[in-house]
Amino acid sequence: MNTGTSRTGWKTAVGLLLTAAMLFPVYWMLNVSFTRDQDMRKSPPDLLPLHGTLAGYRAVLDEQLPYLGTSLVVALGTVVLTVVLAAPAGYALAKLRPRGGGLLTFVLLAAQMIPGIIMAMGFYAIYLQLGLLQSVPGLIVADSTLAVPFAVLIFTAFMSGIPGELLQAAQMDGAGILRTFWSIVLPTSRNSIVTVSLFAFLWSWSDFIFANTLVNGGTHEPITLGIYHYIGNNNQQWNAIMATAVVASLPATVILVLAQRYVAAGVTAGAVKD
Numbered sequence: 001m002n003t004g005t006s007r008t009g010w011k012t013a014v015g016l017l018l019t020a021a022m023l024f025p026v027y028w029m030l031n032v033s034f035t036r037d038q039d040m041r042k043s044p045p046d047l048l049p050l051h052g053t054l055a056g057y058r059a060v061l062d063e064q065l066p067y068l069g070t071s072l073v074v075a076l077g078t079v080v081l082t083v084v085l086a087a088p089a090g091y092a093l094a095k096l097r098p099r100g101g102g103l104l105t106f107v108l109l110a111a112q113m114i115p116g117i118i119m120a121m122g123f124y125a126i127y128l129q130l131g132l133l134q135s136v137p138g139l140i141v142a143d144s145t146l147a148v149p150f151a152v153l154i155f156t157a158f159m160s161g162i163p164g165e166l167l168q169a170a171q172m173d174g175a176g177i178l179r180t181f182w183s184i185v186l187p188t189s190r191n192s193i194v195t196v197s198l199f200a201f202l203w204s205w206s207d208f209i210f211a212n213t214l215v216n217g218g219t220h221e222p223i224t225l226g227i228y229h230y231i232g233n234n235n236q237q238w239n240a241i242m243a244t245a246v247v248a249s250l251p252a253t254v255i256l257v258l259a260q261r262y263v264a265a266g267v268t269a270g271a272v273k274d
Helices: 002-033 055-063 065-096 101-111 116-130 136-160 164-172 177-188 190-205 209-214 223-233 238-267
Strands: none
Touching (some): 055 065, 055 238, 065 101, 065 136, 065 177, 065 223, 065 238, 101 136, 116 136, 116 209, 136 190, 177 190, 190 238, 209 223
């Protein structure tokens, strides 16, 4: 028993050490965001901001809010478009069994292997003809292409586990395919909807390739470009740069913490068959 306790203690210690190592960049980002400009090049650096300042965060509020607003609009638009497209497709693949469903699933898997820069170049050529460059709707559509294939697979796996008897009962009560989908399938698929929405939000919020290719130089740029421009224009104000990174990380962090239990259920849906 002592041997087992000792092994558990070692595993816990190693786990804590690895976790601390992985989270150290996050801690250092927070530390630098509160550090004064004159203390940046101090050697050795302060492990804590002993003479902290909020100048970096004031700069964020003065200069970065438009970028944050654009990112929020793009991310929420991507979530809505992804769910609207992927939920019916997942339901069709899971329960309606259309002809060619297996081929479509393979295409969805293959689509996730295409490098983002190749897709960005394709969108650039299309948007150049359609006049959608440097537009928020164009960026929403582009970001959705990353999320939709994954979302369809998640919805398909989850909806495959919905009992057929439940759907048959709705049909016996006179509900058609659309009514059954809206009244039965969607409410039952809450965990998968939250999971898909979270991943779509995170992918859109952190996107740089599509943003840099399709909206760079426009009047509405997301926060990833805001940080990119900020580094180039203010390469000496590292507290402001790190404060921008901290603020940009907050929405995704809060959403992930609030939705984690739904995500665990949504990702593992369909993994076990009765």
